[in-house]
Amino acid sequence: MAEKKKGGAARAEELAELCRLDNQLCFAVYSASNLITRLYRPLLEPLGITYPQYLVLLVLWEHSTRTVGELGEALGLDSGTLTPLLKRLEANGIVARKRAPEDERRVLVELTPAGQKLRTRAASVPIEMICKLRLPPEQAVELRDALKRLTRDLRALPEGNEG
Amino acid sequence: MAEKKKGGAARAEELAELCRLDNQLCFAVYSASNLITRLYRPLLEPLGITYPQYLVLLVLWEHSTRTVGELGEALGLDSGTLTPLLKRLEANGIVARKRAPEDERRVLVELTPAGQKLRTRAASVPIEMICKLRLPPEQAVELRDALKRLTRDLRALPEGNEG
DNA sequence: CGCCATTATATGGGGTGCAATGGAATCGCG
DNA sequence: CGCGATTCCATTGCACCCCATATAATGGCG
Structure with a gap:
């Protein structure tokens, strides 16, 4: 499947892979965010x-x-x-x-x-949410910090320009 | 800082830490998602x-x-x-x-x-977005997969229950 | 002191996001 | 075949989310 020299077909294949939802980081963030908001709802609605x-x-x-x-x-x-x-x-x-x-x-x-x-x-909301997510603490911390770095870096350069 | 026996004050301190936005994974996802949508806007508006x-x-x-x-x-x-x-x-x-x-x-x-x-x-949108994010590819893949696992696991158990 | 640029919110409009509900088409069991 | 349950989509209502713009207050300069 993978070819050393990338002809037109291989390049098209590459582009198609980039476009697949399952391969997109942005979509992963987007759908996780929507899902998390839904998970909060039953916890917060009583309040x-x-x-x-x-x-x-x-x-x-x-x-x-x-x-x-x-x-x-x-x-x-x-x-x-x-x-x-x-x-x-x-x-x-x-x-x-x-x-x-x-x-x-x-x-x-x-x-x-x-x-x-x-x-x-x-007071119980954060703990209930942690339970719902069922992530090992160090994984949660790692994921959180990766997202925080991403957000921080992106906020630093809001306008598109070359580095 | 860290104490072996957790008295009331230590427990309250712990709860306060859980509540800080900077410590919350969910907020990190939420704000990253909002920011990403903003980043797409100038790329998609011309379309x-x-x-x-x-x-x-x-x-x-x-x-x-x-x-x-x-x-x-x-x-x-x-x-x-x-x-x-x-x-x-x-x-x-x-x-x-x-x-x-x-x-x-x-x-x-x-x-x-x-x-x-x-x-x-x-066709250029995914590549432009990858450039904007400025993440090393393996980090992007790791982050994406962590979020995908999280989303997948959460979709599996939509209703709150004990394990 | 007067005027203009700047700052801090508010407003309007378009586009989601989702729960709850409704209505039409299909399924499935008797 | 008949009829209730189910499935699929549309609708409604509320709450974001953001851009562009408006408005009011402040600051600074001559």
């Missing part, structure tokens, strides 16, 4: 939140007050995604939003008492 | 398609005719996602949809000539 909302809360449970921009930086999301999401959290009494007094452009997002309480109720 | 639409076309370029169910199986998407997506592809003249004569429940999705032509114009 009345979605996975992206849960991610926002993970940040706030650590810092209690963040601006929209800081949340966006931490999560890799823009204001077009975060603003309506935060409004829903606010409508559900989980966070409060107010303009920063010293800079009226910024919006401070902070936990309400209900949002603080959610932290306790959500 | 007039989105990344999920491109994934559908990758399947059709290999098989030329698939049912909605087969596409959903291959991509891990359901009819609620695929039906409107396929309608948009149809509206753009890239695919045609028709009921299968032998089983009127099924909808056959097939490429139009324009959809076939897109294959040539999109």
Whole structure:
């Protein structure tokens, strides 16, 4: 099958292999992400939140007050995604939003008492998720770090250019 | 840092570490997926398609005719996602949809000539993407396979239960 | 002090992603 | 053959996700 000299047919074969979904890293990331979000749903639905909302809360449970921009930086999301999401959290009494007094452009997002309480109720979520994934810890760490490196490197060079 | 006997404080510390975004595999997958979709945009926009639409076309370029169910199986998407997506592809003249004569429940999705032509114009996309990712090939393969194993194992046991 | 560039969110629109539901076609058992 | 169960897709409703653009506040320069 494999030929030393790559004629047109061999090159076409190579291209076809690159195009197969099963061979694509990007599709593997895409479908894993969709699947993971589905796995979170039954864990988070009893708490009345979605996975992206849960991610926002993970940040706030650590810092209690963040601006929209800081949340966006931490999560890799823009204001077009975060603003309506935060409004829903606010409508559900989980966070409060107010303009920063010293800079009226910024919006401070902070936990309400209900949002603080959610932290306790959500304490088991990470462990339950780890159980669901059923990955040996060192494999999970390796996979996580590989993805983090990839994301970090890609964020460094957002525009296409030669190296 | 690490203590043999885990008191309440140590356990709380442990939980806090589990909750940090930087430590979470799931968030690493989530943000990598969002970022990858953003990276595809400038490559696919000139072709007039989105990344999920491109994934559908990758399947059709290999098989030329698939049912909605087969596409959903291959991509891990359901009819609620695929039906409107396929309608948009149809509206753009890239695919045609028709009921299968032998089983009127099924909808056959097939490429139009324009959809076939897109294959040539999109031929450089996988290579451009590989360049963007800047991962050593063996690392990309390793990462891809780890994600594929994860996805495969998770699809096997969709409902939560003890092992 | 006034004006312009910059910064921080908000808004609008298009395109997913998925659960829940509905409806038509087919299957299969009696 | 008849009829309920099943299969397949479409529809609905809600929640992202992001780009482009708008708007308001701030900062800086003359």
